Amino acid sequence: MIEISNLGKYFGNTKILRNINVKIEPNEIFAIVGHSGAGKSTLLRCINGLEKYDEGSLKIFGEEIGKLSEERLRFLRKDIGMIFQHFSLLEQKSVYQNVALPMQLWGYKKSDINKKAEELLTLVGLIHKKNSYPKALSGGEKQRVAIARALTLEPKILLSDEATSALDPKTTLSILELLKTINKTLGITVILVTHEMNVVKNAAKRALLLEHGQIIGLGDIESLFLKPDERMRKFLGEEDMLPEYGVNIRLYFPSTVSDKAIVTAMARELNIDFNIVWGKLEKLGENVVGSLVINVDTKYADITKNYLQTQKEIFWETI
Ligand SMILES: Nc1ncnc2c1ncn2[C@@H]1O[C@H](COP(=O)(O)OP(=O)(O)OP(=O)(O)O)[C@@H](O)[C@H]1O
Ligand SMILES: [Mg+2]
Structure with missing residues (x-):
């Protein structure tokens, strides 16, 4: 579904991503893990075409992202929903209006918008707050609204950039449960960018570890965490102990x-x-x-x- 080979990316003269090779399969929950500045968000932004790459190939559904026209990219992004650490909700719009917005921008019929928004707000457990405004919501509730909004155009992939990093541990777990449900019931591939190992262990099947723009570990989480090699041990900080x-x-x-x-x-x-x-x-x-x-x-x-x-x-x- 997502095929990345020998991907390289520079900002100015600095190489931010180097030699990234990974295939992400349909329907999996895949984590991109790394310390701050490792290049996680940059890799995610390459996946949805917000950032250009300089070397290698990045194919989604068989299409080379770097070669797509703006128009084609716009359609591809419909298939890729995204959520962020700080939710990115519009404060002056209600919960319902926030969720409806992407569908309005794509010119959906009013009745379809209404049906979809109600359905998704029910899925995320916030239908009773549809007329509230973001400032009246908790962090977890805001992220639920953002998740509903990210699903309105029926994406096949959901990208999550540190979506639980601003939340307390209990709320984090409830958001992860929601993402797992979405993955299972809607068959959406979820890519989680995080620096929190608990998030990876709880939700992902496979993960890649990024350090200074390079993959230093890739595989299913059992082997990454339970049989860590030397680099992984260093990464987890176990070496010192x-x-x-x-x-x-x-x-x-x-x-x-x-x-x-x-x-x-x-x-x-x-x-x-x-x-x-x-x-x-x-x-x-x-x-x-x-x-x-x-x-x-x-x-x-x-x-x-x-x-x-x-x-x-x-x-x-x-x-
Ligand atoms: N637009 C930009 N111009 C120049 N350098 C950038 C730009 N965006 C990111 N960088 C640099 O690229 C590197 C990787 O940044 P990135 O945001 O991808 O890291 P990250 O792993 O997501 O970190 P964090 O966990 O803090 O979000 C950093 O050194 C950052 O300073
Ligand atoms: Mg980041």
């Missing part, structure tokens, strides 16, 4: 196995001391998975590994 002595071993286990049970059984069986560096349960999409990092004295590393080898439910690696 690892002891520099002994051997660090990272264990992964299904949520049905408790970390306490693993640690107790291992200590008992091997009769050795080891330290727990950290452990956590992670919710990755629908699945809960545990990971635990232990540190053992170098002289016990082999017997620990041999023991772990016999435990079928546990995956492990030294880090």
Whole structure:
């Protein structure tokens, strides 16, 4: 659906995006993650044609975005809805008028506008506020209005640029639930730009990690978060937490196995001391998975590994 190959982008003499290669499939929730200034918004703006790229190719529905006429781009953007961190609602217009606006600009019939606006305001749970003005809404409600507005032209793709960054954790979760529902029930591909790992873990199936305009990780979130390579660990800031002595071993286990049970059984069986560096349960999409990092004295590393080898439910690696 979206095919990006060897994409490069400059602002002046500075290369902002380099060698971006990724395919985003229809109907997936895909996250673009990175620290501030990594180039996330620029990449998103290249996708909807608001920003030109200098190298490589970016195809949506098989069409090269950089080669489209303004007129063709205008139609393509109809297929791509977008929401932002600060909602971008018109303050002097009511909730209903904000949602109706894109359809008015495209010259839709009044009855169609009314039907669609009512339908979408119901979907986002705000039909009872249709005559309110943005200043009377909470942040979460404003984002719901923005989502309804982004869906009016029946897009196939929804781009979200830090849409939950201005919201508290609980409201963030409710907006993510809404985006997941939209993805499922309307079959819309959702691309989430975010710097919040919880957003990625909760909502996305796959993610790419951007650092200084380059992809440093790409894949499904289970492998990105539970088996992070060195660059990913640095990115997550886990590197600093690892002891520099002994051997660090990272264990992964299904949520049905408790970390306490693993640690107790291992200590008992091997009769050795080891330290727990950290452990956590992670919710990755629908699945809960545990990971635990232990540190053992170098002289016990082999017997620990041999023991772990016999435990079928546990995956492990030294880090
Ligand atoms: N119009 C522009 N002209 C010049 N430089 C720009 C322009 N837009 C962005 N940049 C630069 O490009 C780099 C990437 O910016 P971008 O906004 O894509 O980052 P981001 O990952 O979205 O960051 P944030 O998380 O803070 O939103 C930054 O160094 C920024 O200063
Ligand atoms: Mg940005």
